[in-house]
Amino acid sequence: MLIDWLAIAPEIALTVTALLVLFADLNLRGDAKQLVAPIAGLGTVVAIVFTAILWGDERATFGGMFVVNEYAVVFKLLFLGALLAILGISWRFFAEGRYYQGEYYFLLLTSFVGMIIMPSARDLLLLFVALETVSIPAFIMAGMRKRSLYSSEAALKFFLIGVLSVALMLFGISLVYGFTGTTDLAGIAAAIAAAGDVEPLLLAAVMLVVVGFGFKISAVPFHFWAPDTYAGSPLPVAAMLAVASKAAGFAGLLAIAFIAFEPLAEFWAPVLGVIAILTMTLGNLIALQQRDLIRLLAYSSVAQAGYMLIPFGLARPGATVVNDAAVQAVLFYLIAYAVMNIGAFGVAIAVHRRTGIRSLRDYAGLAQQSPLMAMGMTVFLLSLGGAPPTVGLWAKFAIVQAALTDVTMFAVVLMVFLVVNSVIAFFYYLKVVKTMWMDQAHEGMPALEPGFNLSLVVIVLMVGTVVLGVLPGLISDATSLTSLVAAG
Amino acid sequence: MTGHDVVFLLVALLTGGAALLTVTSKNLFHAALFLAVTLAGIAGTFLVMRADFLALVQLIVYVGSVAVLFLFGLMLTRAPIGREALDGQNRGLALVVSGTLFVVLSTLIISTFGGERAAEVAGPSIADIGISIFADWVLPFELLSMLLLAALIGAILLARREDGESGEPMPERRIELSDEPVTHAGAQELPAGDSKPELTAGGDR
Amino acid sequence: MSLVGPLLLATFLFCVGVYGLIARRNAVLVLISVEMMLVSVNINLVAFQNLLFPAEAAVSGQMFALFIIAVAAAEAGVGLAIILNLFRNRASVNVDDVDLMRW
Amino acid sequence: MDPNTAGWALVVALFLPLVGAGALAVMPSSMDRQIRRAAVAITGVAFALVVAITASFDFGRSGELQFTTDVPWITAINARFELGMDGISLPLFFLTYLLTFLCAVYTTKHLPEPGRPKAFLALMLMLQTGMAGTFVAFDLVLFFIFWELVLVPMFFMIGMWGGPRRDYASVKFFLYTLFGSIFMLVAFLAIYFAAGAETWSIQALSEMAPFGTATFQTWAFLGIFLGFAIKVPMWPFHTWLPDAHTEAPTVGSVLLAGVLLKMGTYGFVRIALPILPEGAVRFAPLIGVLAVIGIIYGSLCCLAQTDVKRLIAFSSVGHMGFVMLGVAAMNEAGIQAALFGNIAHGVITGMLFFLAGSLHERYHTREIAVIGGGMLKKIPRYGVLLTYVAVASLGLPGLAGFWGEFTAMWAAISPGLGIGDQYGGLYLGLVVFAAIGTVLTAGYFLWLLQRVNLGNPPERWASEPLDDVMRIEWVSWTPLLLLILALGIFPVLVFGVQDAAVANLMGYLGG
């Protein structure tokens, strides 16, 4: 069997980097251990280069199990870009906190290896292994503040809920296999389409599979781990969980929903639509009462997942235009979400690391301490809410656009919920913004020293948020070309 | 009802009973041992279904190592013994949820696969499996190796005793600004030295 | 051989695992329950492979079961490590004590 | 400048304030005075440019788009960067730059707590770009961006420099407006797909109209209606306005009343009517009824106010009711009236808010009872100005307020597009109630004047030295004062410019 090495070059590059990091960590001592971060960064850049080279290609290897097309490339670039940003916000955090740096970066990279395989995987088995590769290092990273009860608790909750949902998913997968006799996504779709009659058990199996990804994307009612885990983990890990891990979940969900179970869309679409409604409403409503910024961001990210689930509710079997639009909307939203949410976490890290502050009220007067950080947070939060001229607006726009491609009553219902929720969300986003800018600062707050890397990341993301807000074409030109099933 | 079915039924009864005992046993070690029995029983069902290789792997990996791992885990954590200690307040909830799940799933399974029978039971040979791993499944396999490495390193990282790097920031002055608890009332009961809220770290170390 | 037997056994074990996961207080026992859930899926896969699709070239059912065994083992290790760390921090492995974070 | 080719002029005028905001942002905060002067310079240059644009505008072809720019922008969704200006845009555009300039001038001396002119002026300049852009964007997506762009700076303006209830007011303003605009966005998208022409161009869509089913027209119009009606604001979507106006700093109130509210009417006229004519016809009676309820209701609320600024704020509800009555008439005269009322309200109420702001600075209260009258004795020039503007606001002929109100009622008596056949009686009733509204309007303004201006000043102020109108106030107010008179005497200044454009618009509506 011939292997298309170029197709998996990014994965290989990242894997090699991970191993290099591990090796370097063994040989470095003391402060020198900080150097693993740049090594990881370099490796990521190499992977990005390889991925960029693949742009425009249509490749399939490992017997069609692994596919590279524009969709996959966009996703991979999203993951690798997020990785770079997370490396940037991690550096000082882990260097100063006396963590196991080398191991952290190794685990992080391993997790991202799983992620970048995700959008290319066209086989349930590969998807499963990739998902676990994303998850297992994440379980450990969540517990990396070893002496912290919060961190241990975060890891335990994350782990237990994660394994439970994986078990449910596996049960579902086993049933799907029983129905179709294959784990190949396209094969499953073909078998289901051929079977004609739809057994309730098959639908149940589909739902069980959805649960596994629902956990990753923290959809209601699989979201319970998210706020606790984000709050307890080291903050860069929380950022990674909130963005990259969630994106990976979406990558998997897109693949199974729009390839494997596409013939069943008429059944699962309404269910996912309802989940979307529940997710965004519950996430937003609970976020209203949060006083801890990280928990607020956590619930906000739950709500954001709800928005991203809306396009799933629009899917219809055989309706290529609608389904493509839905996939593109999700993809667009994910990219926008990555930009703004990592940025928000970046600012949170900058403030928290220096002052230990995470309570909302203590963000008062941040604007006087650090206008850059306050400005950054403002832009990110407004973007999360969807105010112009930020990329968040276009993310919502993309979803509405998908919903209106071919209007159904259900789509209208979803839109109404989207609108109402967008407004609710602004309640708490504005609360933060207001606190930062309009309230009086506390006495004796130390000045923020975010450090070069973090500042750079925040600035880049902030500029990105605004630039993409003005020229969303930079993303949408790419996403609109992508079609999930082009070579699948 | 063929011979296979009869044998399977016996093994299944054994496995199911052991499983029930695993989750209800009042004694930690008994629970672990019943788990071993359950896992072995599962290996037995594999054998009945002619999945010899898998049965072997099951025995080696699970009965041989995982169950032992759990025993070690139990011993290391010196958990107390007795039902009250072992079961939480959620037993009723657990019963309802798992019972409902079982009823729903088994109803669906019976209605779908109720009449399905295999005339003869035959599995792929070990050779087929071996070839398949390195022909069709090489990518997940390699990825799995990465996963196992990460799990290994991670497990060590978390389980090892501290000797320097601990994920603990340097103890420094602490800023208490807000009069409201950060997450919940238990926050102030934290053991000293806990890293939350994070402390002001010096620019360099 | 009847297919429904192994399937029901798998379902039963799975649900027993669910029960254990929710009801058990000791974290290690919870972990044991989780393992049981994971392993029960294998019965399904093997049954489908050997009873329904014995001729499938890619052997995906058994292969999946193999991978699940490996991953489950890895998760058991990681889970135990997390529990050990937790135990070291608060000298208890009771899952219901772990509720510092809520709301 | 050649209006056919000088699209750059519009682009420069539009983005100059934004660039200026960036420039202000990098100036060190300690250069307080320089920052304020720089803002005056930026807005001044921008205003000069707009004057030049106005001067070279081809008034003979005011129905056509001039100073156009049309380049691809977001190719994936076919959105284009399409700017232009016709007779409807021009007065509003001009007003935006004038008011912002005057506000910048005013700010050189007056800035509420907590000061910080850099942030304030930078926000104001951002706001300027947003407001101005709304009036010249001819692509729905671009329009929406400018529309929303306004929210954020205004939110901060109210929230940071506002009155005691600024937190509540700012959030309310933001959420309320946002709520409507998201529905509007959904409607825009629906229009895009229903038209099926892969274009967001307002012109192109207007030419294609009507399209889609009747149901589509109704729903799409409803979405757009929500967005614009909240901004206008129409009863019963007005409750954000009194709070926002009352709490906003003077400059914020001026710009809110002077320009922001205009965006709603402009949107109705520019987008909702021509693109969704059938929906518009169906909604017209409802708009008319809500408008008249707003007129009566706003006036009644004014009568109940004890706070000068809040009274002025509520008066906007009534005045914008007249504007919307014009829109509801669905004929050329009605739209003319609506647009004139827009401009007039912008100038007059903007000026009233200036006065209310200065009043507050002098008396440190806005409670009518505390001021207690006698202002004409204490600070006579100021009192005269208040009388003048109040009288203009109550719609006295010869001043700007009259033309919008009268023409709106006049137009509503014979609504266009066949509405009259079905709803003639209703519209007659609307006119009568609107006319009664003018009495109520006169009532509350006279009452205000009586309680603030007339009589002898109470003891607590008698010995207090209060400044009469200061030089900087004369500088920043005189243009508005003159404009109030000029528009009243020469309504052709606005009617004439708009005439061809409105006729053009009615062509799309089939009227």
Added chain:
Amino acid sequence: MDVLLEYAWLVPLLPLLSTAAIAAFGRSLPGKGSEIGIVALAASFVLSVGIAWQTFTAGLPEPFERSLEWSPLGGGFVFELGMLVDGLTAMMFLLVTTVSLMVHIYSREYMKGEPRFTYFFSMLSLFTFSMLLLVIANNLLLALIGWELVGLCSFLLIGFYWEDKSNQDAGNKAFLTTKFGDVGLVVGIIVLSAGMMGLGSSTPFNLQELNAAAVAGELSTGTIVLGMLLIFLGCVAKSGQMPLHVWLPDAMAGPTPVSALIHAATMVTAGIFLLARLFPVVAQSAVVMGVIAVVGVITLFFGGLLALVQDDLKKILAYSTVSQLGYMTAAIGVGGYTASIFHLFTHGFFKALLFLGAGSLIHAVHSNNISDMGGMAKSMPHTFWTFIVGTLALAGFPLTAGFFSKDEVLIAGDLWAGQGLVTGNLVYWVGLAAAFVTTFYMARACFLIFAGENRSHHAPHESGRQMVAPLMVLAVLSVASGYLLSPFSSEQYNFEQWTATPVIEELTYPFIDAGGEAAGAGVLASGSEVVMAAEDGAFGVLHGVPYWHFDLLAIVLVIFAAAVLLAWRFYGRGLPERDPTLHMGVATKVLVSKYGFDEFGYRYIVVPVRDTFARWATWSSNVVIDGIVAGAGRATKDAAMTTYRVLDQRVIDGGVNGAAFSAAWWSDRLKRIQSGDVQRYAAALVAGTIVLVLAIAAVR
């Protein structure tokens, strides 16, 4: 030939310029700006005389009209800035500029020392401008502008002494009451213009076109009735007709020259003028005519009664104005176009005279009350005799202007009565009755002021020249102006010929056929002849010269004598007690013992009239109508409070805030799902999965 007419726009413009000039430079001039006003008004006056001369002598076939397209209004309609000069305009020019000029001159002395002297003159000029603008307007919209400006100026001048709350209230009351009438006017104008738009006119407000269309029968009856009734509502308010006259007496709060201006020339006449302007439209509908006539009749009688019980001289005059305006309105209502505007014309002069005279008296005794005066004839001779002239004119004493004009009104009523029109009878008989009332209260006032002892606390002395001169001029005019339309006027040069266009002529007496013979005859007019001028006029129209109606003359004389005598009985010896009623009681007894006739008169005429009718009228005015007005005000305010506090703040805003609150409430409940217990999370997760499985099975 029409040189001056081309420049007619200068007439209103000059006062406007003077307003601005006074405001700008007045303070620095020696005369504090008054000289500017006087010069401008004088120029306007001269111009008006010229225009009147040209208009009257030219015998224009068509009114002189010039207009500019001032602004498009959308839909191809335009707003014109235009002037319409015809006899009516010229007459109003004369009246307004004359009275205004006199008031300007008079005010120089009267207002001397006022702190807002300059402002006062500026406003006077503006007031004059506004009225002239209304008069010259060639379209309803422009007229409306003038009309509203008149209202504003009256507000500003009535509340001139704004330090006092009662004065502020008076100004507000005037403005709001007339503004209320303006609702009708505005809507009426809109209705009529809508009718014109329906006819395809691009200038839907144009008066000439409107009148022509109405005469040609192109306008629907509905439009005319609705439009004119609404416009009449505006006139009712502006011209102080019942029941919207309530603002007029209060308007006495302003300086007396302002009262003169308001009552004689610039404000209350606006309504009559507008009705006259629209007479061709009015005449199309019997309903409208009837309503106008009835309102006029009610006003002329009950308004007059109210004057009986006043002590304040200005209020007596004010109620007399109400009554006289009632005559004019009633005349319009019975087709007496010429009668109405002729009365308007003459009334302007003598009412201005009376007010200025009153001002002179008030200036001298520092009180408005006639009970504080007495014996002024000796100390203020010029004021005395001019005031008497004015009184005679007002009372309609033969050979004064008021006599000729009031008789015209009565004759008009009589002519229509002869056609079987009830309102004609009403106008005639009630008009006569009111003449008695008018004479009585004016006589009472004169006796109390000029006869008897000086009851004031001051030593009254004659006013200065600047105040007396206008009185004299106006006194002359109060007599002379009547001869423009009297048996002494020539056939060709008389008021009617000057002011009534041929169209109006025809409409005025449509029942007079081409032969010149009235088809029927009125009670008194049976002997009168209407001269046909068809043969000698170039336009083939009807012109009439009034003939002596000796029967009417006799009745008028009797009424006058009876009223004066009656008044002399009670007031001829002055007012010994402060309370006139008590004094009347004593006088009654004396009268009863001597003349049974007196007693009868007192018991059955004076007592009922004074004590019952007048009190009822006063009561109705003060309690019912004022009560309604006040009640409406209070109700409005209550409605306002309710709207704001309950509806706006609770319901609508409460709904908004309630949504936010309930979101917070839900949030607080919902967040407790996050119990912190991981096993509950797991249970919820599994339960959620079960629900999903069941749900999707249900979807299937």
